[in-house]
Amino acid sequence: MTGPRAVLVGTMGAGKTTVGRLVADRLGVGFADSDELVEAEAGKAVQDIFVEDGEAAFRALERDTVARTLAQHDGVLSLGGGAVLDPATRALLADHAVVFLRVGLADAVKRVGLGTGRPLLLGNVRARVKQLLDERTPVYEGLARVVVETDGREPEEIAAEIVAAVTATTAATTEEES
Numbered sequence: 001m002t003g004p005r006a007v008l009v010g011t012m013g014a015g016k017t018t019v020g021r022l023v024a025d026r027l028g029v030g031f032a033d034s035d036e037l038v039e040a041e042a043g044k045a046v047q048d049i050f051v052e053d054g055e056a057a058f059r060a061l062e063r064d065t066v067a068r069t070l071a072q073h074d075g076v077l078s079l080g081g082g083a084v085l086d087p088a089t090r091a092l093l094a095d096h097a098v099v100f101l102r103v104g105l106a107d108a109v110k111r112v113g114l115g116t117g118r119p120l121l122l123g124n125v126r127a128r129v130k131q132l133l134d135e136r137t138p139v140y141e142g143l144a145r146v147v148v149e150t151d152g153r154e155p156e157e158i159a160a161e162i163v164a165a166v167t168a169t170t171a172a173t174t175e176e177e178s
Ligand SMILES: Nc1ncnc2c1ncn2[C@@H]1O[C@H](COP(=O)(O)OP(=O)(O)OP(=O)(O)O)[C@@H](O)[C@H]1O
Pocket: 010, 011, 012, 013, 014, 015, 016, 017, 018, 019, 035, 079, 080, 081, 111, 112, 118, 150, 153, 154, 155, 158
């Protein structure tokens, strides 16, 4: 298979960046994070892109960055929480080992704190996280080959589960193809 060995999706605070890095280390492969790639491309932080250029400009950059990275990167890729809202991105993800990191409202709110650096959480953080979880959970579930529960669990434990699941999925796919 070409492209990333695992693509991590989920809402803000699911732990995609934290756990994705650990999964890449365990697999001995590179790690990429779409928010970090977009920030490097734009030369500014996500929150500044939202404020100065608007969400539509961020989403366009995100879509192009994710498409390029899915084609070129063969390590672990963590996506920004809203990347899957784009239909073209969803279509590209159909060919990949998508891992959904599930988090409940209480743990997500604890993890994002005041929501600093996350422009979509401005205002009432708990209400915004709940709304995003309600709207997006079916989208994440629809794309996922693997679903991992993260509530009350340490990042290392979650990473170990992902490595085992992705290794099993890749072995099954290779067997089917041969
Ligand atoms: N399983 C976990 N248990 C406790 N804290 C966690 C866990 N996973 C991540 N965290 C913490 O929660 C915060 C958010 O994690 P992280 O930035 O990895 O989330 P994310 O899914 O990448 O969010 P975003 O979509 O905003 O990029 C960080 O401070 C991180 O250390």
